[in-house]
Amino acid sequence: MAANEEAMKYVWEGAIPLQIHLHKSEVASHPAPPPALVLAPRIGYLPLLVPLIKPYFKDSLPPGEDSIWFDYKGVPLKWYIPTGVLFDLLCAESERPWNLTVTFLSLYLSFISFFCLRDTELGYTNLSFPFYLLLFLRVLETFYLQIHFRGYPSNVLIPCEGEDSAKWNFVNSLKEAAYIINGNCKNVMNMSQSDQEDLWTSVMNGDLDAYTRLLPKLKMGNIEDEFSRKESLSSPVSRQGGGTEIDVAGQVKTARIPVRLYVRSVSQNFENLEDVPEIDTWDEISYMNRPVEFLKEKGKCFTLRDAMESLLPEYSGDRAQTSGEEEADGSQETRGEIKLVRIQGIELKLEIPFSWVVNNLMNPEFYLHISVLVIGPQR
Amino acid sequence: MDSAGEVVNDGKITLEGFTVAARAFADKWKRHNLSFPPWSWIPLINRTMLKKEEGYLSLEKIIILSSLEESAEEESLDVTADWSEKEESVDLTVLVQNVEDEAHYYDYHIVYSASYMVPMLYFRGYSSDGKPLSLDVIKRDLPSSSVSLLLESKWTFITQEEHPYLNRPWFKLHPCGTEEWIKLLSESSSSDGCQIPVELYLVSWFSVVGQVVGLKIPREMLI
Numbered sequence: 001m002a003a004n005e006e007a008m009k010y011v012w013e014g015a016i017p018l019q020i021h022l023h024k025s026e027v028a029s030h031p032a033p034p035p036a037l038v039l040a041p042r043i044g045y046l047p048l049l050v051p052l053i054k055p056y057f058k059d060s061l062p063p064g065e066d067s068i069w070f071d072y073k074g075v076p077l078k079w080y081i082p083t084g085v086l087f088d089l090l091c092a093e094s095e096r097p098w099n100l101t102v103t104f105l106s107l108y109l110s111f112i113s114f115f116c117l118r119d120t121e122l123g124y125t126n127l128s129f130p131f132y133l134l135l136f137l138r139v140l141e142t143f144y145l146q147i148h149f150r151g152y153p154s155n156v157l158i159p160c161e162g163e164d165s166a167k168w169n170f171v172n173s174l175k176e177a178a179y180i181i182n183g184n185c186k187n188v189m190n191m192s193q194s195d196q197e198d199l200w201t202s203v204m205n206g207d208l209d210a211y212t213r214l215l216p217k218l219k220m221g222n223i224e225d226e227f228s229r230k231e232s233l234s235s236p237v238s239r240q241g242g243g244t245e246i247d248v249a250g251q252v253k254t255a256r257i258p259v260r261l262y263v264r265s266v267s268q269n270f271e272n273l274e275d276v277p278e279i280d281t282w283d284e285i286s287y288m289n290r291p292v293e294f295l296k297e298k299g300k301c302f303t304l305r306d307a308m309e310s311l312l313p314e315y316s317g318d319r320a321q322t323s324g325e326e327e328a329d330g331s332q333e334t335r336g337e338i339k340l341v342r343i344q345g346i347e348l349k350l351e352i353p354f355s356w357v358v359n360n361l362m363n364p365e366f367y368l369h370i371s372v373l374v375i376g377p378q379r
Numbered sequence: 380m381d382s383a384g385e386v387v388n389d390g391k392i393t394l395e396g397f398t399v400a401a402r403a404f405a406d407k408w409k410r411h412n413l414s415f416p417p418w419s420w421i422p423l424i425n426r427t428m429l430k431k432e433e434g435y436l437s438l439e440k441i442i443i444l445s446s447l448e449e450s451a452e453e454e455s456l457d458v459t460a461d462w463s464e465k466e467e468s469v470d471l472t473v474l475v476q477n478v479e480d481e482a483h484y485y486d487y488h489i490v491y492s493a494s495y496m497v498p499m500l501y502f503r504g505y506s507s508d509g510k511p512l513s514l515d516v517i518k519r520d521l522p523s524s525s526v527s528l529l530l531e532s533k534w535t536f537i538t539q540e541e542h543p544y545l546n547r548p549w550f551k552l553h554p555c556g557t558e559e560w561i562k563l564l565s566e567s568s569s570s571d572g573c574q575i576p577v578e579l580y581l582v583s584w585f586s587v588v589g590q591v592v593g594l595k596i597p598r599e600m601l602i
Contacts, residue, residue: 155511158548174496258494282546289543290493302551373587 005212007360009345011272011321014042016087017142018049020070022057026149027216028145030061042084042142042344043363045166046070046077048204053147067152069160070145073278076153077145079160080169081262082363087143087344088371089262090279159252167200167279177258177366180291187219203364211364220366223257242263254295258367261288261311265336265376273340276373294354304357305350308338308372315374340373385515386577390558391496398432401489404581405436411599415441418489423544435544435582436489443483443504443520443593482507483520487592487598489581490543498581498590499555501542501549514539514550525591552588560587 019034027033036056038049050068068075072090117330152159159165175185191199195217202210263286266276279285294302310313315336341348344361362368386396405418415438422434468567488501504512504520518526542549564583565575575583582600589596 154548156547158539178492287543 004359008212009208011361011363012041012206012211014084014344015039016042016083018083018145019142020053020056020145022060023071023146025151026062027060030230033057033060036147040083041202042082042087044206045079045081045169046083046086047079047160047162047166048084050162057147057149061149064150066149068162069148069152069157071148072143072145073281075281076157076240078157080158082369083143085260085262085369085371088345089264089285091143099338110347117312130286140285141188154351163204165210166204170200170203171196173365173367180256180258181223181366182221182228189221191217221341223255223355254293255355256291257307257354258291258362259290259311260367261305261367261372262286262370263288263312263372263374266372267376269337269375270339284313292354302363303350304348304352304353304354306355308341308350312338312372337375338372339375340371342371342373343368387574387580390492390561391500392577392580393496394433394491394493395490396497396580397491399577400580401434403438403578404489404585407582407600408596411597415594421488433491435491437486437489439486441485441487443485444481483512483516485520485592488542488549488595489585494506495557497561498584500552502552502592502593503547503549511548517550520593521591522593525593553589557584 018040020038022033027143033056035055040049075090077086085192133180175188178185195214198210199214202214211362264279264284265286270276288311290311292307294306315338341350343357348357358368386393392400400418405420409417411447416487418436419439420434421437483504483506485502485504489498490501492499504517536553537550539548541547542552561575561584582596586596586601
């Protein structure tokens with residue numbers, strides 16, 4: 001349907017500007033090479049960008065064999081996580097332009113007006129103000145990374161052999177997603193080798209048309225969209241009388257949705273996202289690879305909030321009030337709170353129907369990647 | 380349990396079932412498998428996220444002495460156990476000392492896969508200086524029967540993947556097909572072909588999977 005296609009286009013065309021510096025310990029040329037500027041597809045993976053990046057640095061490398069890895073402010077990056085997810089999770093808080101715009105704009109305006117007033121008699125005009133503002137905003141959106149060609153941290157990162165590893169990871173994730181949605185991986189296993197190759201190539205190249213053409217061959221089960229489902233007046237009435245939908249086989253319809261959840265927890269509440277501290281290690285992020293299960297109930301809409309509640313029961317819903325409850329010993333305990341839910345770079349309202357989120361914002365391997373920022377329970 | 384709430388269904392197990400099965404497995408192991416240290420249940424309590432009753436089983440610092448002399452028929456592993464608590468410094472008890480032997484240490488974790496609804500075995504090997512062992516070296520420590528099983532079987536193969544909770548590379552035994560052979564096991568073991576009771580799920584599972592990594596369980600555990 002048209003709306004779905006629009007959303008898929010948005011997801012596939014999403015890209016993050018990367019500014020990649022060669023780690024200073026590996027610079028063997030003088031002067032040091034300038035950073036590589038690369039536009040990375042959100043749904044892509046860092047190892048796939050290496051052929052684009054390497055030419056920038058090949059003349060500056062010390063002798064030896066390459067074993068390439070990336071880090072963000074000292075944190076080695078997991079190469080099998082889609083680039084957009086890495087960005088949303090690791091740095092978008094402090095470098096999102098929107099929150100800083102108002103603050104900086106007022107500072108900038110006062111700065112400019114000061115100079116304009118000073119130079120009025122010289123006829124100085126600042127035509128470039130909007131340009132610099134745009135440049136500033138662009139700079140804030142950039143994902144600053146460091147690339148290494150030596151010293152692969154194999155104690156923390158699983159090995160990466162470039163495109164082959166990325167492909168293996170993609171196919172494996174696809175199989176897992178298929179198992180969750182269909183109950184088995186047969187649809188992926190039954191795909192011909194060449195079709196599987198073509199599917200991967202379409203993802204690698206960001207070729208949505210090719211991917212869409214190949215999807216019917218994948219035969220992935222449908223995740224029903226409440227908005228697209230045609231309500232049949234003659235649907236079977238629930239035998240249990242609880243409004244639960246039962247299909248002709250008498251089975252209660254439970255949908256299982258592949259979800260990968262990345263949770264960052266901060267200990268204190270904050271007003272501005274840029275006050276959120278940077279992470280030092282991956283141990284500060286809780287990763288959950290767990291399907292969301294929900295009953296398709298007539299008349300009820302399973303929202304993103306419901307999904308978050310099922311994944312993070314300690315943080316969601318009415319139980320999560322930051323004005324705490326009195327404990328028996330008089331101490332106050334405040335439960336945690338979900339501050340931010342970000343998917344494909346969008347901060348979503350939790351009232352949105354979950355099936356819409358899944359159908360429109362999932363990655364090509366049929367996984368929905370959700371980055372969450374929570375405030376941990378206070379004691 | 381009614382059909383909607385079955386803890387073990389079709390060879391698969393629910394998260395709640397896994398927790399019960401894990402405790403039962405650890406109990407039986409402790410009682411019947413005295414040549415090994417006990418399994419520990421590691422709860423997934425992150426200081427910020429309290430997850431009720433979720434965790435994994437851990438058996439660590441199992442020493443395998445890779446003997447250079449191999450018997451003609453079945454290789455038996457000289458397995459000794461390190462009884463020390465994790466927090467204390469390592470105190471080795473070695474049964475067989477051979478100048479050419481090299482001590483390899485192994486950690487095993489049984490982790491629940493919410494996607495596939497079956498347990499998965501993660502393991503890693505390291506030498507006494509903590510340096511991780513490669514898969515080639517690990518394969519040499521495995522019984523030759525399981526190495527050929529690994530190479531020929533479409534069900535059991537080992538890949539290097541990130542541990543789901545520890546942010547480190549471990550080796551994983553693939554779960555594909557687990558529910559199929561668990562179903563076969565339950566059909567053959569019980570007279571009326573019923574499901575495996577949840578308390579025996581992990582025991583049955585490990586009776587197969589453990590063999591791949593050279594860990595045998597005594598028959599008493601299967602009762």
